[in-house]
Amino acid sequence: MKYTVGIDLGSTTTKAVVLGDGGEILGRGITNSRSNYAVACEVALVEALIAARFGLVERAMAGLEADESIRRAWLEQLQEGLRLGQYRAQLDSLGAVLAREARGSGLEAGVREIMDALGAEAPQLYGPGTARQSDFFRDLSGSRYRHFASIAASGAPGLFDPLVGLFDKSILEVENSPAAGEFSSLVRAALAGLDGVPGALRGAVEEAAAVPLELAVSVGTGYGRATLPFPKEQIRSEILCHGLGAHAMFPRTRTVLDIGGQDTKAIQVDPQGIVTSFQMNDRCAAGCGRYLGYIADEMNLGLHELGPLAQQATRTVRINSTCTVFAGAELRERLSLGERREDILAGLHRAVVLRAMALLARSGGVADEFTFTGGVAKNPAAVEALRQLTAENYDGPTLNISPDSIYTGALGAALFARRDWQRSLN
Amino acid sequence: MTGELELVVAEAEELFRDLRLGAVRRWKEETGGLAVGYMPIYVPLELFHAQGVMPVGIFGGGDQLEIIRGDAYYQSYICHIPRSTIELGLNGAFDCLDGMVFPAICDVVRNLSGMWKLQFPDRLVRYLDVPQNFDPEVGGRFYRAELESLAAELAARGAASYDASRLRESIAVYNELRGRVRDLYDLRRREPWKVPTHELYVLLRASVVQPVEASIRLLDRYREAALAADERRPMDQARVLVTGSFCEQPPLGLIRTLERSGCYVVDDDFVQIHRWMECDLPTGGDPLASLVDAFLADSVASPVRYIGEETKGRALLERVERSGAEGVLFCAPSFCDPALLDQPMIVAAVEAAGIPWTAFKYAENNGQFQVIREQAGTFSDSIKLWSD
Amino acid sequence: MTTPAEAVPEVRKDGSQHKQKQMIADHFSRLARAPRTGDKCVYTFVPGNLTELLLSFDLLPVLPEINALQSGMRGKSREYISLAEKQGHSEDVCTYVKCDLGMMKSGNVGPTGEKIPDPDLLLLSYTGCFTFMKWFEILRQEYGAPVAMLHVPYQGDGEITAAMRDYVVEQLRRNVIPALERVSGKSYDEDRLSELLARSARAEDDLVWVLESAKNRPSPIDAYFGGVYYIGPIFTAFRGTDEAIDYYRELRAEVEQRLADGRGPLAPDGEIEERFRLVVEGPPNWTSFREFWRMFADEGAVVVASSYTKVGGVYDTGFRHDPARPLESLADYCMGCYTNLNLPRRVELLSRYVVDYGADGLLVNSVKSCNSFSAGQLMILREVENRTGAPGGFIESDLVDPRYFAASNIKNRLESYLQMIDQKRQAGGTA
Structure with missing residues (x-):
């Protein structure tokens, strides 16, 4: 099967969306962005292709004589098994680099102890229903490594920092090395780890693994666009990709707002998803996702906790500056004045959305329907503030937020890839 | 009498906080007259008054206005007052204004006049270009033509036609107002504890959004009550002159912060319009000539004016001398070209005279003063230390 | 990062561009020689420049904006701006001004490597830009040179009125021309103009x-x-x-x-x-x-x-x-x-x-x-x-x-x- 792919290289995550030859979404993949852009894109693509194969497995499993819940359970076991296999393979790479780096440092024994512990606990991290802190190897292995490093250093506290330093050095090499992730070997290993696998499932997996997936065209976009590892003609502006992606998700979209970590974009599209005007924030990241990140750090909260806390506000404190530089100072002063944390947070969310409102107005306003994307679209307090302000200022347009909104840019890029492919066929 | 003092200040503060210009709306309902807004610095209020027009000072949105649309008009490196002014224009606060006059302050306000023309094509929108040449035969002639054309424009919009005797009367009324303001500044200079600047400031702000006659009455009541406030006793505070805040105004919280940090403000350039000319204007003769001559000869040395062959900073040093200030606070809005471009020259003069100074920036909507509190506190402490 | 050499476009050029470059270089050389030749220099601005009037008095125009942009192209502006900011000029204001001041404090060396002479007169043609006025107030303080102010009124209503024109002409007659006569030692010659x-x-x-x-x-x-x-x-x-x-x-x-x-x-x-x-x-x-x-x-x-x-x-x-x-x-x-x-x-x-x-x-x-x-x-x-x-x-x-x-x-x-x-x-x- 020929597929097209769109890759969105963002400042924090890299996303890929794979479309089948009928234009249907076969799979989505995501990874953390890293210094080697080519590897980040490749990993995202590998992830998307694995997801695509699983989609094929799922389709082929229709032949499995069992009810939906049992099919799902098998599929989930298989996916978790595959993830475990990936994790172990990366642990092996990490172990090898660490061993090399540790040589002669006196930390060899400590490293071995940690790596053994990481290997031993790996099966507990994967399995149906397990909640992992992150699916990105850097984050997951990093937090577990630190956990075991603190145990290893319990008798000699001076060891902890050098051990962590070793990890920080080694992980760069590991994550910037080409991704290993061939579906058929990974899935076969996963199957081998399961008991009582029905023959029909085995057949479905083999069938899916055997489908030839052949790249037709890829298009890249995103924050790191200027250095995307694609030829120039295969690069599209993130503005265009976001516009088209939002149109694909919600065909009646006329205005798109994207608030990401580093920038905010307000985009107007026509009924075909073609961008007619856009505005982006200026150089400073005031009012972007990063600002909420600073606030979360300042309050010792997780980013995802901010919104729900802000929703418990009884009033909205007026915050006049969304300058990231002053975020901490403003917060501390408000707290020292006796303002409630929830009320301050409500004000901060409103301030972020007000910045976005200015960009929306510059780009031409908010038309019906209105699609909100980017990391901040996951924040319920920001969504609520946006809903309220657009209702007050623009006759309450329908507000769309997709659970897959993080893939909007990649989807748009994939659709551009598909267009290019079709044009090349004609 | 304390009750009266609080009442007057509360009344003034209500006027100052009323961004929808309730007093202007009421005046228009009562009189059916025109009301025309003007941006800070100087415009000839007397001329409006003489034609039955109420001039309304538009000094920004302060710290209580949420900017929803105004930011769409300006890049981040432009000061705050035009954003809030546009916001108020768009949200209907200025519906009671029949026009706007934009004096020659800087390029931002100058360009705002054109934006206003584009945004409100049906209203009177006027850029008032005051002369930077102070020769009566050159700049004076030009300014007179500007005033005559402004008068004609007001008349074309339904105001009374220009009439010399009425202008003479209006000049007399504004002399009254100027005198009251001068007196209060004198009183504050002598006994700053009797006239706290955060009170004087709201009175001045109130004076630009209500009829001049009402302003005079309010200032009289305040003066009487302040003089009687014997419970207000002197404190060990540093006497400072604040400069740089002539257009975009500092939030009231900033002024309070300065006072709480141990500073008596003994001179400033807030709401400077009633102190633009330091003397009364002649109430006889050709009144237009009086306006023109006073502007040419008696205007304060504002950074928006070219000062010709005068020495930069000399005027400020004189004010320091007259007010008995022990230090200078350069307190300018962020991105304010006139204040910030002027500042290094004035600082040089202040430094050469051995006067302590410090500088900080603000925006009209600042909500946090911690840094300023610390800075002003340290400054006043150091002054007190030196003077001991 | 661009190096100063790269910052100056000189890879492919038309003949006119070479000629232009030569003209400007010659002008800077003339300026550099001025202290020896006795030519007088008048600093002024591009918008509203009165070049013909200056030339009619054989005065040499110096344009600080052009010097600033040349400094920018030569990769010198970062250092100049930083110098001016260290001396108290706000980060918020026009960088032409700060670049010019920094250049002056660094010896006022122009694009040809020669020193630009100090002004004999600052002709403040205050046209279309508020900052110009402050700029020359600052330069007046720095150089102690006299200033001739020409206030050019703004087209607030989108037109030039007779009063506006008279105002400018009167300033030219009464202020600018006498100042030029003083500095050049020559009389105004309208035919030459x-x-x-x-x-x-x-x-x-x-x-x-x-x-x-x-x-x-x-x-x-x-x-x-x-x-x-x-x-x-x-x-x-x-x-x-x-x-x-x-x-x-x-x-x-x-x-x-x-x-x-x-x-x-x-x-x-x-x-x-x-x-x-x-x-x-x-x-x-x-x-x-x-x-x-x-x-x-x-x-x-x-x-x-x-x-x-x-x-x-x-x-x-x-x-x-x-x-x-x-x-x-x-x-x-x-x-x-x-x-x-x-x-x-x-x-x-x-x-x-x-x-x-x-x-x-x-x-x-x-x-x-x-x-x-x-x-x-x-x-x-x-x-x-x-x-x-x-x-x-x-x-x-x-x-x-x-x-x-x-x-x-x-x-x-x-x-x-x-x-x-x-x-x-x-x-x-x-x-």
Whole structure:
């Protein structure tokens, strides 16, 4: 099967969306962005292709004589098994680099102890229903490594920092090395780890693994666009990709707002998803996702906790500056004045959305329907503030937020890839 | 009498906080007259008054206005007052204004006049270009033509036609107002504890959004009550002159912060319009000539004016001398070209005279003063230390 | 990072560009020799410059804005600005001023490596920019030189009234001319001024022809990046000279030839193949001038008209210096400069450019330094979009502060804008 792919290289995550030859979404993949852009894109693509194969497995499993819940359970076991296999393979790479780096440092024994512990606990991290802190190897292995490093250093506290330093050095090499992730070997290993696998499932997996997936065209976009590892003609502006992606998700979209970590974009599209005007924030990241990140750090909260806390506000404190530089100072002063944390947070969310409102107005306003994307679209307090302000200022347009909104840019890029492919066929 | 003092200040503060210009709306309902807004610095209020027009000072949105649309008009490196002014224009606060006059302050306000023309094509929108040449035969002639054309424009919009005797009367009324303001500044200079600047400031702000006659009455009541406030006793505070805040105004919280940090403000350039000319204007003769001559000869040395062959900073040093200030606070809005471009020259003069100074920036909507509190506190402490 | 050497576009150049460079170099040499020759130097500004009047007194004009932009191109501005900021000049204000002050504090060495002499007079032609007034107040304090102030009233209502013209002419008669007489030791000679003005008008005719050649497809010129070279002589020390006449005649012939050959404009890396036609509002960035131009050239974006090339005079709406009414026409010239126009007039001019030059849209380069341009540009953009139906684009940078040139940010927006235009065309079937 020929597929097209769109890759969105963002400042924090890299996303890929794979479309089948009928234009249907076969799979989505995501990874953390890293210094080697080519590897980040490749990993995202590998992830998307694995997801695509699983989609094929799922389709082929229709032949499995069992009810939906049992099919799902098998599929989930298989996916978790595959993830475990990936994790172990990366642990092996990490172990090898660490061993090399540790040589002669006196930390060899400590490293071995940690790596053994990481290997031993790996099966507990994967399995149906397990909640992992992150699916990105850097984050997951990093937090577990630190956990075991603190145990290893319990008798000699001076060891902890050098051990962590070793990890920080080694992980760069590991994550910037080409991704290993061939579906058929990974899935076969996963199957081998399961008991009582029905023959029909085995057949479905083999069938899916055997489908030839052949790249037709890829298009890249995103924050790191200027250095995307694609030829120039295969690069599209993130503005265009976001516009088209939002149109694909919600065909009646006329205005798109994207608030990401580093920038905010307000985009107007026509009924075909073609961008007619856009505005982006200026150089400073005031009012972007990063600002909420600073606030979360300042309050010792997780980013995802901010919104729900802000929703418990009884009033909205007026915050006049969304300058990231002053975020901490403003917060501390408000707290020292006796303002409630929830009320301050409500004000901060409103301030972020007000910045976005200015960009929306510059780009031409908010038309019906209105699609909100980017990391901040996951924040319920920001969504609520946006809903309220657009209702007050623009006759309450329908507000769309997709659970897959993080893939909007990649989807748009994939659709551009598909267009290019079709044009090349004609 | 304390009750009266609080009442007057509360009344003034209500006027100052009323961004929808309730007093202007009421005046228009009562009189059916025109009301025309003007941006800070100087415009000839007397001329409006003489034609039955109420001039309304538009000094920004302060710290209580949420900017929803105004930011769409300006890049981040432009000061705050035009954003809030546009916001108020768009949200209907200025519906009671029949026009706007934009004096020659800087390029931002100058360009705002054109934006206003584009945004409100049906209203009177006027850029008032005051002369930077102070020769009566050159700049004076030009300014007179500007005033005559402004008068004609007001008349074309339904105001009374220009009439010399009425202008003479209006000049007399504004002399009254100027005198009251001068007196209060004198009183504050002598006994700053009797006239706290955060009170004087709201009175001045109130004076630009209500009829001049009402302003005079309010200032009289305040003066009487302040003089009687014997419970207000002197404190060990540093006497400072604040400069740089002539257009975009500092939030009231900033002024309070300065006072709480141990500073008596003994001179400033807030709401400077009633102190633009330091003397009364002649109430006889050709009144237009009086306006023109006073502007040419008696205007304060504002950074928006070219000062010709005068020495930069000399005027400020004189004010320091007259007010008995022990230090200078350069307190300018962020991105304010006139204040910030002027500042290094004035600082040089202040430094050469051995006067302590410090500088900080603000925006009209600042909500946090911690840094300023610390800075002003340290400054006043150091002054007190030196003077001991 | 660009090195100073790279920052100066000199890879591929037209003959006119070489000539222009030589003219400017000669002028700087003349300035450098002034202390020996006894020539007097008058500092003044590009908008509202009174070059013919100065030349009629044999005075040499020095333009601090030009020095600042040259410092930007030579990679010196970062150091100069930083020096001025250390001496108390605010980070918020115009970087031309700070760059000029930093250069002065560093010995006032100009682009040719020679020292620019101190001013004998500061001719403050206060035209279209508030900062000019402060700039020369500062220079007066620094140099102790006398100032002649010419207050050019703003076209607040979009027109030049008789009172405005009289005001300027009276200032010329009573203030400026006597000051020039004092510094030069010569008397005002109106006949000589008229001769110079007649020469100005001839050069202006050819300049306008060149600028309007961009109405052709493909355009033989780039009216922004290339345009800044074309306006060089007439905006600076050469208006009214035979050299300017020659330069513009030559330039015109060069452009005529390119037009006849159906060739596009010459960018530093070679000829541009026109894919997009843009009108640009706002001054360029000078610290990364070549990189900035390349971003356009690489995409086949040609600027067919710009407001920046009108900052030292708007000639394409019919104004010419008029020897028959010398002082009046100098007054009209000053009042007609682009930044002295009110916003409705700017919107009209830019909208007309979009239509008359068949542009794909208006792109604003908003510079942090210059409120005279920047305040209101977002509204201008929207108005022009509404009037022409052509999409607008918006990028931000600064004149000479390299800290405000974020290349990837600008490239991102510019490419997004061009791709949007392209996508619209494809959808409209006109590609």
